Amino acid sequence: MTPDQMEARIVRYGDLRPCKTAFIDAHTPGSDRKENFTIIGGGVSEAADQHVHIRETPGFNIGAAGQPPGCRNSLHSHRTAEVFFVLKGRWRFFWGRWGTAGEFIAEEGDIFNIPTGIFRAFENVGTDYGMIMAILGGDDAGGGVIWAPQVITDAKDYGLVLGENGRLYDTKKGQHLPDGVKPMPLLTEEELKAFPEPTTAEVIPNHVARYWDLMALSDRQPCKVIGATGVLRDRPGFEVEFLSRNSIPDTPYKFDRHEVLMPMRGHWRLTWASGRTVLNPGDTAAIPPGLDHSLAPSMTGESSLYRVIATDDPAGPTGRLL
Template identity: 75%
Template sequence: MTPTEMEARIVRYGELMPCKTAFIDAHTPGSDQKENFTIIGGGVSESADQHVHIRDTPGFNIGAAGQPPKCRNSLHTHTTAEVFFVLKGRWRFFWGRWGTAGEVTLEEGDIFNIPTGIFRGFENIGTDYGMIMAVLGGDDAGGGVTWAPQVIEDAADHGLVLGENGRLYDTKQGQELPDNVAPMKTLTEDLLERIPEPTSTEVIPQYVARYLDLMGLSRNAPAKVIAEDGILRDKPGFEIDFVSRGSLKGEEIEFQDNVVLMPVRGHWKLEWEGGSATLNPGDTCLLPANFKHLLAPSMTGEASLYRIISNDDPAGPTWTNL
């Protein structure tokens, strides 16, 4: 693989292209400054304006959300896995029918494997623009999102209507639902009553891993974060491990499945037969299966990254105590 071919597999943080109309709450006060990024795969955007950086999927999707302080993402639920790690800022994640069942605050580098089938939302509670990176289960992550009824109702009050085809229509711009497309139905009260309302005590120990803990655990070898036998035991359609400076021993690495590298801190040098590249915090690099490579920090100081590996697991968690 030539350096030019590899560069086509790297999405640089500074080149990310946001969409500000990606979701139904794009006009709702408090949520109208969100930026959605679709990095690998089609993601879950409801807008035709969403830019997709790399369309081929390795068995999962990679995306990101950028928000200024006090901006929030509205309550929704997923049937496929949704994992976030904080790249920049300080974030509060909350869940439940009204967002009051539980919450957790995540700092930079922390990771949250949000349980499927519960309403969840998040907001930037830091003082500057923040960014969280997302891993979504399955090649098609767009079909498993359902909004809380109040989100759909609030959006309609501000001119946005979601069709059953999963597309948004902005009545403020004169758009109307096509004749053959009905509005998205809200969940019935019977269905709403079946959605779990786990507490923070139930969720945090099983689904949250802290950056400082992972730095310690990866001192001599990569820490397996999300896997059937990982720190957060799960089978969401991929595995995630955490790599820091001492994890790798300068040996050539090869995986039989696709791999995505996502640096958190420091600069990492990727070398292979045919070239090399430097990966920086916020960059996303897609490596093909059976790709032999060397990976090591390129500078002194703190260095860490998340490594996402595809596998044959289904695209949703199969382990839970909720």
């Protein structure tokens, strides 16, 4: 693989292209300043103009959300796994039908494997622009977003209508539902009963891992964060590992399946037979199966990285309350 071919498989943080109208709450006050990024795979964006950096999916999708202080993403659910880690800032995650069932504050580097089937939302409660990185299960990320009914209702007051085809239409721009396409129906009260309302005490022990705990656990070997034997035990169609400075030797290795590298802190030297490059915080690198390569911090100081590896587990409902 030539350096140019490898570079085509790396999405640099500085090259990320945002979409500001990716979802139905894009005009709703409090949510109207957020930016969404689709890095690997089509994700779950509802906007036709969402830029996709790498379309080939490794069995899961990678995305990101960037938000200024005070900006929130509205209550929604997914049919497959949704995992976030905080790249920058301080974030409040909250969940439940009305967002009042539970909550916690995530700091930089913390990771949250959200239980499938609950309504969840998040907001930047820090003082600067924040960024969270997302891993979504399945090649099609579960087919889309399930919104809490009030989110769809509120959005209509600000001109956005979601079609049952999963696409957004902005009536303020003269857009209307195409012939034969009905609005996305609201969930009924009976359907809403199927969405759990777990408490904070039920969620945090089995679904949240803190950055500094992972740094300690990864001192001599990679720390399995999400997996059948992970700190957070789950099988969502991928595994997540956490690496720090002393986790792996600077010798070649390879996997027989897709691997995605997502640096959190420090600069990481990626080397393969015909080249080398440096991965920086916020970059995303898609390593193809069977490629011999090595990975090591390129400078002194704090270094950490999340590694996502495809598995043969089906990307169905996961992240169950354990």
